[in-house]
Amino acid sequence: MSLLSIQNMDVSIGQYSVLHGVTFDVPEGGVFVLLGRNGAGKTTTLRAIMGLWQPSPGSVSFRGEQIAGMHTSDIAKKGIAFVPENMGIFGGLTVAENMVLATANGKFDQTRLKRVYELFPALEQFWDKQAWSLSGGQKQMLAVARAIIEPRDLILIDEPTKGLAPSIIAAMGEAFREISAQTTILLVEQNFAFAKSLGRDMAVIDDGRVVHTGTMADFVADTELQNRLLSLSMEAG
Numbered sequence: 515m516s517l518l519s520i521q522n523m524d525v526s527i528g529q530y531s532v533l534h535g536v537t538f539d540v541p542e543g544g545v546f547v548l549l550g551r552n553g554a555g556k557t558t559t560l561r562a563i564m565g566l567w568q569p570s571p572g573s574v575s576f577r578g579e580q581i582a583g584m585h586t587s588d589i590a591k592k593g594i595a596f597v598p599e600n601m602g603i604f605g606g607l608t609v610a611e612n613m614v615l616a617t618a619n620g621k622f623d624q625t626r627l628k629r630v631y632e633l634f635p636a637l638e639q640f641w642d643k644q645a646w647s648l649s650g651g652q653k654q655m656l657a658v659a660r661a662i663i664e665p666r667d668l669i670l671i672d673e674p675t676k677g678l679a680p681s682i683i684a685a686m687g688e689a690f691r692e693i694s695a696q697t698t699i700l701l702v703e704q705n706f707a708f709a710k711s712l713g714r715d716m717a718v719i720d721d722g723r724v725v726h727t728g729t730m731a732d733f734v735a736d737t738e739l740q741n742r743l744l745s746l747s748m749e750a751g
């Protein structure tokens with residue numbers, strides 16, 4: 515059984531029909547990459563899984579249980595976290611306060627906190643600094659750290675490398691590799707070089723429809739398919 519199974523998911527935003535019968539399965543473990551052009555429907559897919567947009571009834575199951583139609587807070591309690599593109603951190607609060615707010619009861623599990631420090635040493639260094647004063651990469655690290663401070667089975671991460679320097683992207687990749695040994699990651703990316711270094715399985719979405727699913731290794735080997743499905747707006751690599 516897949517960890518997450520999306521079957522025939524339609525999503526409308528207001529009067530606009532954005533997703534049309536989106537279907538793909540995310541197996542447990544590793545990184546699953548969702549690729550697609552600008553405006554293809556990647557963010558909408560993540561938001562619908564999280565209950566932030568209303569997906570069609572019965573279209574999203576997590577560990578075999580239907581979660582479409584549940585409240586976002588109940589979906590989060592099932593063990594799914596979301597790191598949105600805007601990171602969702604509180605700039606006026608310190609790193610420590612941002613982390614406390616991400617815990618279920620205001621207390622840290624010390625083993626998990628130690629792991630966060632190991633993955634992202636800058637967060638320990640800047641623990642008492644206000645989040646707005648962090649660099650773009652450090653803010654992204656804080657956003658991911660907030661998602662893993664409680665036990666999770668699945669983390670949805672939306673374009674984490676956007677605007678980051680190559681050295682920070684490399685560090686982020688290392689952290690994701692370690693996190694994905696314990697927690698499945700569903701990663702939306704436009705940076706194909708980054709995505710292909712991490713992904714085991716993948717899907718491509720275009721105009722609100724899934725147009726390809728398979729292994730990343732097969733996709734990387736098929737340049738004709740890449741050229742056809744990935745627009746020039748995606749960073750080839």
Ligand SMILES: Nc1ncnc2c1ncn2[C@@H]1O[C@H](COP(=O)(O)OP(=O)(O)OP(=O)(O)O)[C@@H](O)[C@H]1O
Nearest residue numbers: 527528530532550551552553554555556557558559
């Ligand atoms: N709040 C909204 N109201 C109306 N239309 C929206 C809204 N949010 C997204 N859309 C539309 O839905 C479509 C999919 O958008 P989405 O943000 O999911 O794409 P994306 O693949 O994540 O793109 P990008 O890579 O540019 O972030 C786009 O045509 C977009 O204009």
